[in-house]
Amino acid sequence: MxxxxxxxxxxxxxxxxxxxxxxxxxxxxxxxxxxxxxxxxxxxxxxxxxxxxxxxxxxxxxxxxxxxxxxxxxxxxxxxxxxxxxxxxxxxxxxxxxxxxxxxxxxxxxxxxxxxxxxxxxxxxxxxxxxxxxxxxxxxxxxxxxxxxxxxxxxxxxxxxxxxxxxxxxxxxxxxxxxxxxxxxxxxxxxxxxxxxxxxxxxxxKRRSIFWSFINTRNYLRYILLNVRINNLYEIFSLIVIRKNLSDSFRPSNLIFSPDWYVRLVLLPLALLSNLRSIREILKLRRNRSGFYFLSHRVKNM
Missing domain, CATH: 3.90.550.10 (Spore Coat Polysaccharide Biosynthesis Protein SpsA; Chain A)
Known part of the structure; x- marks a missing residue:
């Protein structure tokens, strides 16, 4: 068969x-x-x-x-x-x-x-x-x-x-x-x-507007707050700098400014404020990264 x-x-x-x-x-x-x-x-x-x-x-x-x-x-x-x-x-x-x-x-x-x-x-x-x-x-x-x-x-x-x-x-x-x-x-x-x-x-x-720069900055900050360990929070700087060699470490000699770093730097306080409004929800999700979220339990039981 x-x-x-x-x-x-x-x-x-x-x-x-x-x-x-x-x-x-x-x-x-x-x-x-x-x-x-x-x-x-x-x-x-x-x-x-x-x-x-x-x-x-x-x-x-x-x-x-x-x-x-x-x-x-x-x-x-x-x-x-x-x-x-x-x-x-x-x-x-x-x-x-x-x-x-x-x-x-x-x-x-x-x-x-x-x-x-x-x-x-x-x-x-x-x-x-x-x-x-x-x-x-x-x-x-x-x-x-x-x-x-x-x-x-x-x-x-x-x-x-x-x-x-x-x-x-x-x-x-x-x-x-x-x-x-x-x-x-x-x-x-x-x-x-x-x-x-x-x-x-x-x-x-290719989205280059201020609006999309804000969206990208805010969403990346949410990702950082949800997933990055406290001792690695320096990764927040990857909003304004990028690694020349992705396989190398996050050290000064391997960093260059991202093309729109100055826009993101200006938008950073607004993006942070937007995420702080959801901080309780973010902390709840952060505590259990492998928990069951965002789908009905019918999926779990199929």
């Missing part, structure tokens, strides 16, 4: 993605060489013409319309609950709406590595963009603390143990970093593999 394929749900969060979203959906549906999967789009903008086109052209796609702007974490959690409760998903893949599939066997390759090591809770492929190509070792997988959230596969048991994404990284940014930190705190591994790759169109994410 042929073994049943694991059920995969691919979740794409969309906010005014336009043609970029359609290119993402088309690449998934035309190239993916795997049958037992469901593509789910969480759309938080009413009357999006491209989403309506996708509804007409690709009836196999599940579209969940929220009709209001929510955080990326909130939208992802809605997708997680639908995938696990309604679709009985074994694994969930999160894709940014500006990602393109370029390898037909991408799901099979990620799945094979997850099945080989049950302690891997999250795995990602190599990402390449217009600006760079991720370097990678010759190993099947590398275990690391952080992987870009543009494409990650997560096993169901991770959500059943720690819950979903923090909904308070509004509207987006650092929710994936926070999630991965909680995954590791709960005893699972986070890995990246060079066995497959995806393309990420980063030109759609």
């Amino acid at each position: 042929r073994k049943r394929e694991k059920k995969i749900c691919i979740i794409v969060i969309n906010h005014l993605g336009g043609n970029i979203l359609k290119e993402c959906v088309t690449s998934i549906l035309t190239l993916t060489n795997y049958t037992n999967y469901k593509l789910i789009i969480i759309d938080d903008y009413p009357n999006d013409r491209i989403v309506d086109e996708i509804k007409r052209e690709f009836r196999e796609v599940k579209i969940i319309s929220l009709n209001t702007r929510v955080s990326t974490g909130y939208a992802r959690n809605i997708g997680i609950e639908y995938a696990i409760i309604e679709e009985k998903a074994d694994y969930i893949i999160f894709l940014d709406n500006d990602v393109k599939v370029v390898d037909g066997n991408w799901i099979r390759k990620l799945l094979k590595l997850m099945d080989k090591d049950k302690k891997i809770g999250v795995i990602a492929p190599v990402i390449y963009t217009q600006e760079y190509y991720q370097t990678f070792t010759k190993k099947d997988v590398d275990l690391i603390r952080y992987i870009p959230g543009a494409c990650i596969m997560v096993r169901k048991e991770v959500f059943q143990k720690i819950g979903g994404f923090d909904v308070n990284f509004w509207p987006l940014g650092n929710d994936d970093s926070d999630f991965l930190n909680r995954v590791i705190s709960s005893g699972f591994k986070v890995a990246i593999t060079g066995k497959t790759r995806i393309f990420h169109n980063t030109t759609t994410k």
Whole structure:
């Protein structure tokens, strides 16, 4: 008897993605060489013409319309609950709406590595963009603390143990970093593999306004307050300085100012004040990083 394929749900969060979203959906549906999967789009903008086109052209796609702007974490959690409760998903893949599939066997390759090591809770492929190509070792997988959230596969048991994404990284940014930190705190591994790759169109994410600088600063501060040990709080300075060599330590000779350091420095007091308003909630979450948060207990019991 042929073994049943694991059920995969691919979740794409969309906010005014336009043609970029359609290119993402088309690449998934035309190239993916795997049958037992469901593509789910969480759309938080009413009357999006491209989403309506996708509804007409690709009836196999599940579209969940929220009709209001929510955080990326909130939208992802809605997708997680639908995938696990309604679709009985074994694994969930999160894709940014500006990602393109370029390898037909991408799901099979990620799945094979997850099945080989049950302690891997999250795995990602190599990402390449217009600006760079991720370097990678010759190993099947590398275990690391952080992987870009543009494409990650997560096993169901991770959500059943720690819950979903923090909904308070509004509207987006650092929710994936926070999630991965909680995954590791709960005893699972986070890995990246060079066995497959995806393309990420980063030109759609160049946000240079004061508003986005504030959002980035505030959300990064929330991440620091939630996750960084007291003796490592100097990492707050990574808001205004960056390491020349990422593999080297956070020492003065390895630091340079980030391109918009002066803007972030001015915004830092406002960002700190914004987080202090939520300090009780932050401290509660900080005390138990591997606790079950942000999802209903129906997910835990599936």
